[in-house]
Amino acid sequence: MIKHRPLNKLCSEDTGWLKAKRHFSPGGSDDRAWRGWGALRIWNDDEIAPGAGFPPHSHANMEIITYVREGAVTHRDSLGNEDQMKAGDVQVMSAGTGIRHAEHNAEPVPTLIFQIWIAPDSQGGCPAWGSQPFPKADRSGRFVVFASGFKSDSDALPIRARARVLAARLAVGQSVEYAFGERRRAYLVPSSGIVNINGVRINAGDGAAIKGVAVVQIAAIEDADVVMVDVP
Numbered sequence: 558m559i560k561h562r563p564l565n566k567l568c569s570e571d572t573g574w575l576k577a578k579r580h581f582s583p584g585g586s587d588d589r590a591w592r593g594w595g596a597l598r599i600w601n602d603d604e605i606a607p608g609a610g611f612p613p614h615s616h617a618n619m620e621i622i623t624y625v626r627e628g629a630v631t632h633r634d635s636l637g638n639e640d641q642m643k644a645g646d647v648q649v650m651s652a653g654t655g656i657r658h659a660e661h662n663a664e665p666v667p668t669l670i671f672q673i674w675i676a677p678d679s680q681g682g683c684p685a686w687g688s689q690p691f692p693k694a695d696r697s698g699r700f701v702v703f704a705s706g707f708k709s710d711s712d713a714l715p716i717r718a719r720a721r722v723l724a725a726r727l728a729v730g731q732s733v734e735y736a737f738g739e740r741r742r743a744y745l746v747p748s749s750g751i752v753n754i755n756g757v758r759i760n761a762g763d764g765a766a767i768k769g770v771a772v773v774q775i776a777a778i779e780d781a782d783v784v785m786v787d788v789p
Contacts, residue, residue: 618681623642746762
C-alpha cells in the first residue's frame with residue numbers, strides 16, 4: 558500500500574514567523590491529522606522567517622532529526638552545543654531524559670527545514686546532539702543514510718531507534734530502489750521535484766505512506782531531492 562498525502566490537504570500553521578505543514582499531528586481525528594506512522598511521530602515542513610526562530614524549549618524521550626533544505630539555522634542547547642547548520646546539513650537530538658534547545662534563523666532569507674521525530678526503542682538515557690553535512694553530490698542517483706540506529710550505517714548520525722532517515726538526489730529519468738525488511742513502514746517526501754513511486758505520482762511536499770511493500774522504485778519525473786524514513 559502506498560497512500561498519497563497531498564501537500565494542500567495537510568494540517569497547516571502560519572504564525573507570521575513560522576509557516577508549517579504537518580504530515581502528522583498529536584491531536585485530531587480527521588484524515589489530515591494522522592497521529593503517526595509506525596515509530597514515526599512527526600514530520601514537519603517548516604519555513605522560518607529571517608531573524609526568527611524557536612525559543613528555548615524542552616524535549617524528552619524522542620529522536621529529533623532536522624534536515625536543512627534551504628538557508629541556515631543556528632542551534633543552541635542545554636548541553637552547551639552551538640552550531641550553524643546550512644543547506645544540506647542534518648542534526649540529530651537524542652532527547653533522552655531531557656534536553657532544552659533553541660533554533661534561530663539569523664539569515665536575511667527564509668530557512669526551510671524538515672523536522673522528523675522518531676520514537677526511541679527505549680526511554681531514558683543521557684541526551685545527545687550531533688550534526689553533519691550531507692552534500693547533494695554525494696547522494697546523486699543513490700540513497701545516502703542521514704541518521705540510523707543500525708551499526709552497519711557507520712557514516713550516518715546515530716539515533717536510538719531501529720530506523721533510518723535516507724535521502725537521494727535524482728535527475729529527471731533517474732530511478733533508485735529500496736528494499737524493506739519485514740514489518741517495516743516508510744514515509745517519503747520530495748523536498749523538491751516530482752517522483753513516481755511504484756506507479757504513484759508524488760509532487761514536491763506531498764507525503765507517501767508506504768506499508769506492506771517489499772521494494773519501492775522511485776523514478777524522477779523532474780529533478781528531485783527525496784527524503785525517506787524507514788521505521789518499525
